[in-house]
Amino acid sequence: MSDESLNQKCDLLLKEPEIRFAGFLDMMGNLVVGSFRKGLEPLKNETERKKMFVEAVLRIRTRQDFDENLGPVTYAAARRKNIVTFTFLVDNKVLFVSAEPNVDIDKTANKILNLCSV
Template sequence: MADKQFPIEEIKKNIKDILTEPEIRFCGLIDSSGELIVGDFREDVVPFENDARRKQMYQELAHRVGNRQGFDASLGRVKYSSSRRENVVMMSFPIGKYVIMVTAEPSVNIDRLAWKIIYKLEHQWSEFHGF
């Protein structure tokens, strides 16, 4: 269940806005246990994985994001993380106890897209992440 102070409704609007970017395939908010709180694929996208495999992917992402926080004191907080695969680019944006997960087309410019997403997340990202 979401924190009362966490702006789920605002994040829902931001996710819809992020999904308007033509290179975005999926955008969703995932909690610390790996549950998809809200999110979806762009209308014309056929997912590469079935529901069970996507759930596993969300859980693994939540675990990885949680593990990275152990280095925050010395290296600073993670602004975003990305991996370029053959068929998709995967990105994560930690926001408090949550993470925004984005998948995009493999040809995307990762840094340019990351800053677009951070801009679209506006104050939610900076407020909960300390940008």
């Protein structure tokens, strides 16, 4: 997928009121494309976000060790006090999404899957 196509998917996700951030990461944890919803104050600075992105990619790579027996992971989510984060493996990129803390994880994940045609 081209960066423009990935960027369009992020823009589409950011139109949803519960989505705070949408971005695609390469397999080294670098942000390829993505941003926060307009007018939103990030909870973490850029350095902390980079650490979070690297950790998300490492978790996805570790989970892949179990794909043969258990099947691939559709998505992973973490509910924290102030945010819910989602990760999805899309081709050779990781879609990283953060949402408001009160979302229904399964409904939001399915919405993301549908909007991004994952």
